Amino acid sequence: MGIVPFLVVAWIIVAGLYGIVTSRDLIHTIVCLIVVQSSTYVLLLGVGYVTGGAAPYFWDIPVGTRAVDPVVQALALTDVVVEAAVTALLLAFAVQAQKRFGTLDPSQLAEFKG
Amino acid sequence: MTARQRLWFFAIAAAGLVACLLWAFTGLPGFGNYPGPYGQEILRQAVAQTHATGVVSAINFEYRGFDTVGEEFILFTAAAGMSVVLRRLRKERQTEPVDEAKTRTIPATSSAVRIAALLLVGPTAVLGWWLASHAQTSPSGGFQGGVILASAFILIYLAGEFLTFRRLSPVALLDAVEAAGAGGFVAIGLAAIAMNLPFLDNYLPLGQYPGAISSSGTIALISFFVGIEVAAAFTAIIGELLEQTLLRSA
Numbered sequence: 001m002g003i004v005p006f007l008v009v010a011w012i013i014v015a016g017l018y019g020i021v022t023s024r025d026l027i028h029t030i031v032c033l034i035v036v037q038s039s040t041y042v043l044l045l046g047v048g049y050v051t052g053g054a055a056p057y058f059w060d061i062p063v064g065t066r067a068v069d070p071v072v073q074a075l076a077l078t079d080v081v082v083e084a085a086v087t088a089l090l091l092a093f094a095v096q097a098q099k100r101f102g103t104l105d106p107s108q109l110a111e112f113k114g
Numbered sequence: 115m116t117a118r119q120r121l122w123f124f125a126i127a128a129a130g131l132v133a134c135l136l137w138a139f140t141g142l143p144g145f146g147n148y149p150g151p152y153g154q155e156i157l158r159q160a161v162a163q164t165h166a167t168g169v170v171s172a173i174n175f176e177y178r179g180f181d182t183v184g185e186e187f188i189l190f191t192a193a194a195g196m197s198v199v200l201r202r203l204r205k206e207r208q209t210e211p212v213d214e215a216k217t218r219t220i221p222a223t224s225s226a227v228r229i230a231a232l233l234l235v236g237p238t239a240v241l242g243w244w245l246a247s248h249a250q251t252s253p254s255g256g257f258q259g260g261v262i263l264a265s266a267f268i269l270i271y272l273a274g275e276f277l278t279f280r281r282l283s284p285v286a287l288l289d290a291v292e293a294a295g296a297g298g299f300v301a302i303g304l305a306a307i308a309m310n311l312p313f314l315d316n317y318l319p320l321g322q323y324p325g326a327i328s329s330s331g332t333i334a335l336i337s338f339f340v341g342i343e344v345a346a347a348f349t350a351i352i353g354e355l356l357e358q359t360l361l362r363s364a
Contacts, residue, residue: 002146006139013135014128021124022117048153051146056157056169059251059325063161067169069153070160074173078185081257085192088351092199095358099203 005046012039026094026104030087037083041076048072164250165320166330171249175333175340179314183299186340190296193347200354206361223274231273239266246341250330256337260344267349271356280353288350295343302332302339 012035019032048069054061056070098104143149156177157169166172174182246259271279303314311317314332321329328334 002144003139005145006135006142010132010135010139014132017128017131018124021120046145047142048148048150049146050148055253057167057253058161058169059167064158067157069148069150070156070169070173071150071153071178072148073170074178077170077174077255077257078181081185081189084261084348085188088192089195089199091355092196095355096199 005042005049009039009043009046012036012042024105024107026097026106026109027091029106030090030094033090034083034087037079037086040079044072044076044079161324164316164330164333165324165326166250166333167325168250168252168254170253171255171333171337172330174255175249175336176314176316179303179336182336182340183303183314186296186299186343189344189347190292193292193350196351196354200358202361228273231269235266235269235273238262238269242266242341242345246345247334247338248327249337250334251325251327256340256342257344259337260341261348263341263345264348264352268352271352276356279356283349283353285350285353288346288353291342292346292350295339295341295346298339299336299343302336 016032016034016036016039019035020029023029023032045068048071050066050068053066053068056067056073058065058067094104097109101109103109156173160169160172160177161167164172164176166176242259242261242263242265244259245254245262246256249255249259267279267283270282306315306317307313309315309317316331316333318331318335320331323329
């Protein structure tokens with residue numbers, strides 16, 4: 001069991017990269033990049049997990065209850081915000097690529113260099 | 115490079131990557147055995163120190179508050195960058211949304227979709243506000259609440275009301291709200307300096323007991339400002355993308 005969450009991380013990274021490499025459409029490429037990035041959420045939450053720990057919210061459980069690490073959870077939030085920002089900008093570039101070259105296929109875009 | 119060559123190239127590289135990842139993962143302390151002392155120490159101290167029962171919010175808006183300023187400005191910059199990248203180019207003009215293929219028959223948005231979307235606008239907006247203003251007590255906060263608040267506006271668009279969406283979220287207003295949200299966060303931090311305290315020090319009364327709506331001092335206030343900033347940024351980003359459909363190159 002110990003290594004399974006980390007195997008999931010590796011699997012998500014490689015699946016996303018496979019999508020990027022074989023992508024035929026920039027929107028699809030961007031979605032695949034989101035998949036790659038989501039592996040970091042699994043990694044962060046996996047690293048910070050404490051066996052039997054509760055969520056770090058002491059609203060209905062007493063302070064001092066065994067809880068998972070809250071710092072990596074805060075980092076996961078930062079991660080999500082960065083992903084949203086990157087996605088928004090990449091989508092804007094995809095819109096401009098479509099306007100300028102009339103295609104979103106990366107293999108055809110390569111021919112329009114210069 | 116042909117597609118097949120590229121795939122082989124990727125297969126070799128991916129095998130190397132997976133090998134490195136697995137090697138790295140075997141060096142981790144193992145699932146469920148997180149050794150970091152920092153998080154556990156915060157778990158011990160946070161509720162008493164900040165009167166926030168949501169420790170993740172306490173970290174985001176207090177212990178790591180300075181990082182979160184940067185985080186918020188990432189989103190601010192992304193929204194600004196988006197309007198730069200998607201600015202109206204030369205030879206482009208904006209047209210009103212008129213039907214340019216009159217012979218085409220478009221199925222009207224079904225009443226079920228319209229009613230469901232419009233019915234959800236109110237509850238979604240309330241949920242967003244609730245989340246943005248309860249960072250101190252529950253798994254919520256400005257970032258989550260802001261995104262949900264923005265989706266209330268997008269529901270209006272989904273209901274087929276693009277013009278209403280544009281009227282309800284004019285660019286000038288969004289920009290002002292975004293600036294107020296981002297600036298409010300920094301202003302709270304600078305106010306601490308004016309009182310001879312460290313930047314972003316929690317100088318507001320912490321409330322009588324942890325978990326009260328009025329508890330946690332600046333944490334709740336910062337979360338509120340982050341909430342309106344995020345809501346405005348996301349509405350602006352979606353609006354920018356939707357506006358693109360109205361641009362024609364002459």
